[in-house]
Amino acid sequence: MSATWRLARSGAMAHLPSLVGPFVVLALAGVLVSGAGVLVESGLRTGGDAGFLVALASSFSGTALLLVIFVVSSTVSLALRQRQRDFALLRAVGATRGQVRQLVSREVTLITLVAAPLGGLVGLLAVGRLTPILESSGMVDPGFELSLSPVPVLSAFVLLLPVAYLAARLATRGTLRTSPTAAVAQSVVEPAGIGPVRRTSALVVAGLGLAAAFSPVFMPGTMGAALAAVSAFLLISAAALAGPVLVAWLVRVLSRLPGGPATQLALANTRGFSRRLTLVVVPLALALGVGTVQATVDETVAVAGTRQLEDGLKADAIVTGDLDAITVDAVSSAPGVDAAVPLASVPAQVMLDEEDAFMGALAWEPLQVRALPAAGVDGLFDPDVVDGSLAALNEPDTVAISRDAKFEAMKGIGDELTFRWDDGKPVRATIVAVYERGLGFGDYLTGEATPAAHGVNVRPDTLLLRTSDAGAAAVADLGVTVTDEQKYVAAAVSAGDGQRDLSTVLLLCLLVFVLVAAANALVLATAGRRDEFTLLWRTGATRRQLRRMLLVESLVIAVCAWLIGTLAIIPAVIGVSAGLLGAAVPPVAWTTYGGMAAVVAATPVSIALTGKTQPITSQ
Amino acid sequence: MFTSTSDPSTAAPVPQSTAALRLLDVHKSYPGPAGAVAALRGVSLTLPAGSFTAVMGPSGSGKSTLLHCAAGLDTPTSGRVIVGDRDISTLKPDDLTRFRRDHVGFVFQAYNLVPHLSVADNVRLPMILAGRDADPRWLEDLLDAVGLNGKADRRPGELSGGQAQRVAIARALYSRPTVVFADEPTGALDARTGEAVLTLLRDTAHRLGQTVVVVTHDAKVAAAAEQVLFLSDGRLVDMLTSPTAQAVADRMLGLER
Ligand SMILES: Nc1ncnc2c1ncn2[C@@H]1O[C@H](COP(=O)(O)OP(=O)(O)O)[C@@H](O)[C@H]1O
Ligand SMILES: [Mg+2]
Secondary structure (H helix, E strand, O other), rough: OOHHHHHHHHHHHHHHHHHHHHHHHHHHHHHHHHHOOOOHHHHHHHHHHHHHHHHHHHHHHHHHHHHHHHHHHHHHHHHHHHHHHHHHHHHHHHOOHHHHHHHHHHHHHHHHHHHHHHHHHHHHHHHHHHHHHHHOOOOOOOOOOOOOOOHHHHHHHHHHHHHHHHHHHHHHHHHHOOOHHHHOOOOOOOOOOOOOOHHHHHHHHHHHHHHOOOOOHHHHHHHHHHHHHHHHHHHHHHHHHHHHHHHHHHHHOOOOOOOOHHHHHHHHHHHHHHHHHHHHHHHHHHHHHHHHHHHHHHHHHHHHHHHHHHHOOOOEEEEEEEOOHHHHHHHOOOOOEEEEEEEEEEEEEEEEEEHHHHHHHOOOEEEEEEEEEOOOOOOOOOOOOEOOOOOHHHHHOOEEEHHHHHHHOOOOOOOEEEEEOOOOEEEEEEEEEEEOOOOHHHHHEOOOOHHHHHOOOOOOOOOOEEOOHHHHHHHOOOOHHHHHHHHHHHHHHHHOHHHHHHHHHHHHHHHHHHHHHHHHHHHHHHHHOOHHHHHHHOOOOOHHHHHHHHHHHHHHHHHHHHHHHHHHHHHHHHHHHHHHOOOOOOOOHHHHHOOOHHHHEEEEHHHHHHOOOOOOOOO | HHHHHOOHEEEOOOOOEEEEEEEEEEEEEEOOOEEEEEEEEEEEEEEOOOOOEEEEEOOOHHHHHHHHHHHHOOOOOOOEEEEOEHHHHHHHHHHHHHHHHHHEEOOOOOOOOOOOOOHHHHHHHHHHHHOOOOOOOHHHHHHHOOOOOOOOOOHHHOOOOOHHHHHHHHHHHHHHOEEEEEEEEOOOOOHHHHHHHHHHHHEEEEOOOOOEEOOOOHHHHHHHHOOEEEEEOOEEEEEEEEOHHHHHHHHHHHHHH
16 A cells, blocks of 8 residues: 555544545435436436426536535635644654645545445435426326436436545645644734735625626626626625635724624634635535525526516416417307407427537427427417417418527527427428517417417417407307416416426435535534633633633624625626516515524534534643 | 765756865745745854754744754745755655755654654655665664664653654754754653753764754753854854853843843
């Protein structure tokens, strides 16, 4: 066994308590990654409608992965901080920087070897609990079974290993910058400020974050919204990079507060260890920021969708249900009905770019296409066409696409998209119109002729009526369901609730992960300070003062996290609402924000109240 | 494997001599909040091989900085440091580390040992890091010499302060380095233990023909050295050969006034 392996193993054994943190976080990351993996795999194997599942699980995996990288690296970094002296000593007795790096990487690899498969297994089993909500959200058919295979567990491992390795490399950077003589320095004081690389990265990431936040202004619909949702993450990453400077500044502002000796001590501590503080503040800020922005974006998209539906529907009454030709005729010819426009909803799959074909099932995006009647919409249905004309939809193999879809596909009028209708054969369709209200009416509209040409039995499920109140009553007498526009919109919007519930559950999983990491960071940061507590105790601090000191520190942490998290939310909230709703009061998800803010405050405080401040009194 | 002669490109040629350590006009300053703080202001010295030198001076006079620069733990701001026949001031960090492993031993005031490694592993650590397997006989002899026979498998936590410093001394001597540095190695020990540890360092080094530089505050300890260097405000201000405790104490009083 090589020397470094031996040292790594004995180091890991000796520091088991401080490695519990990274272990837990890596295991949880394993749960997330393998859980997402199961969803993707099940979606791929099931085919058909489960394509929604693939899309959702892939986007979830993306976010999860970003968070995992972030959280794992900050936890590893925190765990290793406590051993800086050991590493400095090793360097003093002749370890090269490469050897220290290797040592740390190997320790972390050892942990990942155990934690990732373990978490992966748990994820494999736990994800089964999502089946009911998957069914109720309409993502999968009833009776759906997840496919369980070793692949997700394996992928958790394969994915987390490089992440942990990278995290270890990043974490050792700081250690390697300090001189080996730090091992014998009387006290370990953190270097003030940050290096030029870190400063530049912070500025660049902050710039990207702001650009992402305001992307809905330039990018239509869900694309821009999705990008904006990432902005909080980017801004908080920037805050993490600039952390020591930012936190030091915040604490300087806070330290003007008056207070007793315990308070002064706590403020002095937070000033002296702004790096350590950053590592505990950032996960908390992340939970607040990411949670709120995701919820706000979802809410704004829903509001914008509602508004587009309201603006685009001009019907006096709307008949819904499974409508056959006889019913449609009966309603159309009912007394008082001036016009009736039947709309159908046809399941299909679209491939935006034929170059994506190599991705197999992943290249096809499943969706519901609105099919408009050959007789036209008679002004009752207005998707706000900005280019081309809906009349052209009467030709087979034509579609109208939303501006959102146009942006994503990077195609325009006269270009072609590939669809799969009921028969599953890929066919091309020419784009004949582009419209604005994609959030309300969906991204694709077609004429009845197109799906009918490919064997789809186009059956209307909605009938828009121009009529009087008396006419509506007469239609109701025919025994069909009649609603007014307002109720129709409300029902249409709440149809998405199932999917929103599912995203909420997934978001919650992510937040739990981040919060566990945050708690973990706090515990680690406190555990690494027993020597300090002992020293203070010997110098004459009472237990009560130590506890008070920790409490004040935890409040400082909470306030910093709250400030950073809140500041990171603002650009995205403004950007999304400006982009999707125009000039309007941004619909902030206040419940989520309030809940997360409470949790962010409660986490450090409760850990401070229960944490061990016991000085080492023996010896 | 890296040896003192295998890679001439990384070191300037230095005239052959019997000196174990030479410093040529070494300056060292640290960045401070109000500009650079000069810790060494032009120190030059030559120590013959096999000599035992004490360094004394008031607190903050630059003794530790001198030792760190001479041992290659820190790089001087300017000037040259030559260990044996190798100019180490031009070595790249990792080359310097490899050089230190083989040619420099260092004993710190405290916190010398990796807590989770056994006494034997701590002593062998530089060689473990060099990837060289050592001679178990030599390890045993050395532990014997520092009075730690039978304690090879203990952990540092199970040792007294004096024993821990003996382990550190054994480690510093283990690679048969060109120079051994000790920075107040007895500073954390009581007077009797401290004296015993220093006597041990001196005798063992003498038997092995080792060059030793030790920073101390104890005039009696310094008197046992072949020469005493006095440092004040980053400069070498005085030197005594064949010192007596009284002479050393008088010089120190003069410096501290
Ligand atoms: N890492 C450092 N950063 C800044 N200043 C330092 C550092 N190490 C030493 N100094 C300063 O250099 C001077 C000499 O320190 P040192 O060599 O430790 O003195 P001694 O060991 O003689 O007490 C002191 O003024 C000290 O404050
Ligand atoms: Mg000193």
